[in-house]
Amino acid sequence: MVRDSKAYQYAGWCTKDGNRKVGVYIKKQAQSWMDIVDGKNSEAYVDENTYDKICKILKLMIHPDLQCSMHDGLEDYAWFLVVATLCTKLKNDKNMNIRYYITALLEISRKNFKTFNSAVIFILLMLTDPQFSRFFSVAPDLKLSKELQLAIRKIIKVSPALADDDTFKVLRSEIRCLITDSEYTPLAYSEDKMDGKLANAFLADEAGAMDSYPIEAMRSSQITLFNKLGIIISTQYPNDNNAMIDEIDISKKVLDGLADNKRRFALLYEPNDEFLTDDKWQKEDLVIYQSNPVAVAHEYIFEAIKDMRTMAILYENKRENYLCKHNNIKYKGLGVEGYIEITKVRECKIKEDLSFWIGKKVYLGLDLSLTEDNTSVAMVCEYEGKIYAKVWGFIPRDKKDLKSKKENVDYNKLIRQGVCFECGDEVIGYDFVERHIIGLEEKYGVEIVQIGYDRMNAISTVQKLEAAEKECVEIKQHSSVLHMPTKLIKEFILSKNFRYDENLMLEINFQNARCTEDTNLNKYVNKKKSAGKVDMVVALINATYLLQQDMLFGEDDFDVQVI
Numbered sequence: 001m002v003r004d005s006k007a008y009q010y011a012g013w014c015t016k017d018g019n020r021k022v023g024v025y026i027k028k029q030a031q032s033w034m035d036i037v038d039g040k041n042s043e044a045y046v047d048e049n050t051y052d053k054i055c056k057i058l059k060l061m062i063h064p065d066l067q068c069s070m071h072d073g074l075e076d077y078a079w080f081l082v083v084a085t086l087c088t089k090l091k092n093d094k095n096m097n098i099r100y101y102i103t104a105l106l107e108i109s110r111k112n113f114k115t116f117n118s119a120v121i122f123i124l125l126m127l128t129d130p131q132f133s134r135f136f137s138v139a140p141d142l143k144l145s146k147e148l149q150l151a152i153r154k155i156i157k158v159s160p161a162l163a164d165d166d167t168f169k170v171l172r173s174e175i176r177c178l179i180t181d182s183e184y185t186p187l188a189y190s191e192d193k194m195d196g197k198l199a200n201a202f203l204a205d206e207a208g209a210m211d212s213y214p215i216e217a218m219r220s221s222q223i224t225l226f227n228k229l230g231i232i233i234s235t236q237y238p239n240d241n242n243a244m245i246d247e248i249d250i251s252k253k254v255l256d257g258l259a260d261n262k263r264r265f266a267l268l269y270e271p272n273d274e275f276l277t278d279d280k281w282q283k284e285d286l287v288i289y290q291s292n293p294v295a296v297a298h299e300y301i302f303e304a305i306k307d308m309r310t311m312a313i314l315y316e317n318k319r320e321n322y323l324c325k326h327n328n329i330k331y332k333g334l335g336v337e338g339y340i341e342i343t344k345v346r347e348c349k350i351k352e353d354l355s356f357w358i359g360k361k362v363y364l365g366l367d368l369s370l371t372e373d374n375t376s377v378a379m380v381c382e383y384e385g386k387i388y389a390k391v392w393g394f395i396p397r398d399k400k401d402l403k404s405k406k407e408n409v410d411y412n413k414l415i416r417q418g419v420c421f422e423c424g425d426e427v428i429g430y431d432f433v434e435r436h437i438i439g440l441e442e443k444y445g446v447e448i449v450q451i452g453y454d455r456m457n458a459i460s461t462v463q464k465l466e467a468a469e470k471e472c473v474e475i476k477q478h479s480s481v482l483h484m485p486t487k488l489i490k491e492f493i494l495s496k497n498f499r500y501d502e503n504l505m506l507e508i509n510f511q512n513a514r515c516t517e518d519t520n521l522n523k524y525v526n527k528k529k530s531a532g533k534v535d536m537v538v539a540l541i542n543a544t545y546l547l548q549q550d551m552l553f554g555e556d557d558f559d560v561q562v563i
Contacts, residue, residue, distance in 0.1 A: 002037055002046045007083035010076040021289040021296050025268040028255040033084050033265070036100075043262065044088055044100040050128075051087045057127055060161040061120070064154045070120060077267065077293040078117040081106065084265050085229065086124060098227050105251050105266040106233040107244065109291045110325045111301065112269075114233050118203050119151035121231065122184060123162070125201050126177040129227070133182040133200040138214040140206060142188035148203060149175060149186045189214050197221045201229040208237030208244040215243050236270070236328045238320055249531050250408050256342050258508050259408060269293055270328040273338040277517075281327055282313050291328040339513035339525055339537070340490050348493055352501040356388070357381075358445035363550070364437065365475075365543025366453040367535040368430070368461055372396055375428050377437060378539035379446070380547050387492050387544065389500040391536045394433050397422040407532060409508060419503045430461055438468050449550070452542040475542050483522035485544040486515070509536040 002008055014022045014030035022030075036044045055071060063073030074082070081104065088100040108114050122135055139145035153170050156162045169176045174185045187194065189210055194217030202218040204210070215232060222228040234244045251266035253259035271287045274280075281287045288295055288305050295302040305326055312322035323329040365378040375394040380387055395403060395411060400422055404411045414420035421436070423429035441448055452475045453462055462472045475481065492498040500506060512532035515523045525537055 001048050002051050002083070002087070005051065005083060006074075006076055006079040008034065008037055010080045013076075020286055022293070023268065023270055023272050023290040025252060025255050025266070025270075026290075029266055029268075030080075032255070033080075033088070036088060043091055045091055046083075046087050047089045047097075050089070050097075051083060053128065054082065054086055054124060057124055058120075060159060061123065061155055062159040064158045067158075070155075074117070074120070075113060075294055076297065077269075078113070078120070081117060081265075081267060082121055082124070085121065085231070086128075088265075096226060099229060101263055101265040102228055102230065103247075103264045103266075104229065104231045105247050105264065105268070106231070107236070107248055107328060108233065108267065108269045108293070109235055109328055112292060112294045115147050115205060116151050118205070118231060118233060119148055119155060122148065122152055122201070122203065123155060125229070126168075126175075126182045126184060127179060129180065129182060129200055131180050131182070133180065134198055135182065135184040135201050135203075136197060136199045136218065137184075137186045137203040137205055138189060138194065138210075138218060139186075139204070140189050140209045142186065144206060145186040145188050148205060149184070152184065187214075194218060195220075198225075199230075200225060200227070201231070204230070204232045204234075204243070206234050207232050207247065208234040208239075208242045210243050211241060212243040212246065215247075236324045236330055238324055238331055246408070253408065253508070253511065256511060258342070258504065258511055260410070261408075273341075276329065277337045281323065281329060282309070287327050287329075292326065337515050339486075339515050340493050340510055342507060342511045344493055345507060345510045347496060348498040348500060349502050349507075350499050354444065357390075360388075360446050361449050362440075362446045363449055363543045363546040364440075364451040365539040365541065365546070366437075366451065366458060366461070367539040367542065368433075368453065368456075368458045369428075369535055370457060372399060372427050374533050374535045375430075375433055376535040376539035377433065378536065378543040379440065379444075380540070380543040381446075382547060382551065386497045386499055387489070387547070389498070389540055389543070391419070391500070391503055391506050391540055392436065393420040393505050393536055394428055394436075395420060395422055396424050396426050396428055398424075398426045409505075409533075414505045417502075417504060419505045434461055434464050437465060438470070450546045452546045454538075454542070473546060475545055479518040479522040479524045480520070481545070482524040482541060485541045485548050486524050488548055489541065489544055503536075506536045506540075508532070509534050513537045 011030035011034050014026050035041050037046050058071040059069045061070035063070050066073040085101055085104045090098040090100045106114060125135060137145050137148040152175055156168050162168055166178055169178060174183050176183045194214050199218050199221045204215050219230060232247050251264055254261055254264050269291050271290045275284055275287050292305060295305055308322050308326060312319045320331040323331045360381045362379050362381045367376045369375050378389060378391040380389045400411050411420060415422055423432035440446060448470060451465060451470055451472045453472060454477050455474050465472055512530050513525050513534045514530040516526040516529060517523050525534055527534055
């Protein structure tokens with residue numbers, strides 16, 4: 001039955017080869033959910049009975065604008081959101097009927113009926129969740145929060161089966177479902193305290209305009225509940241400190257397989273990285289389609305957005321609103337692009353073979369960050385036309401739990417895998433890092449030719465390494481210097497001539513890395529504009545710089561393209 005649904009059909013359309021009207025993360029989420037429907041997931045399944053019940057209720061609900069049943073009037077992406085969120089259940093808990101997805105994230109541009117579709121979900125929840133359930137919406141102000149209340153009220157009023165006095169009671173401050181004795185209340189971040197509530201489900205509307213407190217307060221209220229749901233929706237916002245940035249980042253890591261929090265459903269309608277540079281948004285219609293799913297099905301909406309695009313091209317003061325609200329592109333982030341797609345990086349992963357390194361001449365790269373931040377050491381060599389790399393990370397022992405929560409990275413897991421070390425207390429134990437570097441020759445049987453470093457935070461360590469008769473080379477952290485190794489690593493990864501020992505922490509760093517260009521079109525990894533820690537990638541670039549210099553000006557024959 002579910003395979004015949006509009007939700008499954010839409011997911012299938014998203015995953016079709018050659019379909020570029022949805023972005024890469026929509027494709028990944030669609031494929032992940034289709035695997036659940038097809039019985040390929042060991043943790044989740046789609047409940048046919050719940051789906052049947054949802055369909056029956058939707059047939060009773062009237063679409064206030066189209067004057068047809070909601071079953072016939074919902075957009076395809078909305079079907080996907082509703083069915084996946086409400087009908088996907090946790091296996092081995094069939095008697096408890098627990099929903100699989102705890103968080104449903106919707107990053108979508110304006111005029112895609114996101115609040116209206118959230119209202120549909122809340123009505124369904126009020127009619128189907130256990131007795132005495134409570135539901136909340138949170139938004140920057142009460143007027144915005146009440147948009148959901150108005151949408152619910154509008155649907156109820158035009159639906160005879162719901163407008164009956166024995167079904168819903170619409171009050172000024174709340175809406176009650178008399179069948180289940182449940183209630184929905186809109187809250188405003190600017191006026192209401194979020195603590196002390198017990199939310200079976202909540203909606204965070206325009207999360208890009210709020211910090212993380214309202215969402216985390218709602219989540220905290222759900223700790224004792226088995227069956228809970230948080231719906232977070234927003235367009236992009238130009239500010240750097242908002243809850244949506246972290247939620248999107250977590251979801252991307254889950255979809256990329258870099259985080260284990262699989263009970264998260266995310267529809268990220270945003271343009272692929274390839275469209276974020278060189279002002280491609282000005283001409284590429286796929287930018288509109290990938291951020292506006294409704295524009296795919298409705299030509300008049302697509303044309304209206306194109307008209308706004310024309311105005312944004314002509315007038316600078318209209319550009320921020322257009323790019324953020326209609327393309328889900330942070331305007332101040334133009335010129336920033338992802339470094340290397342994580343799937344391409346993973347194709348270069350190999351199992352650790354300690355015997356490989358014996359007798360190899362290697363170059364080390366260091367990224368010795370602030371004492372309480374991450375530090376990394378990278379070791380590279382060239383063999384038979386390929387670059388081989390091994391990278392380690394170091395974190396302060398007493399900051400491990402805080403960093404794990406803040407960065408959404410399981411550092412305990414990385415430590416168990418041997419790719420990260422905890423040392424020191426609240427600051428990095430540089431003596432541990434120095435012993436690790438000096439001990440590499442004995443442990444791996446390598447010959448360290450040179451060690452590359454950034455002068456900042458490295459002087460003391462470099463002096464100790466030089467005292468141990470290691471040749472250290474300062475690498476100026478400037479685009480004119482870093483462009484060549486940055487480009488070389490990318491070329492070797494894309495041509496599958498790069499190899500690295502299995503390292504989840506390095507993959508997370510590659511996922512976080514963002515590149516910028518200087519006025520001479522030199523590209524480099526920008527720490528400030530990256531989406532998280534990139535110290536491993538920086539250390540790898542430093543090590544590759546030394547390797548590249550030796551191959552360019554040394555006696556060995558090495559094919560390097562120089563620009």
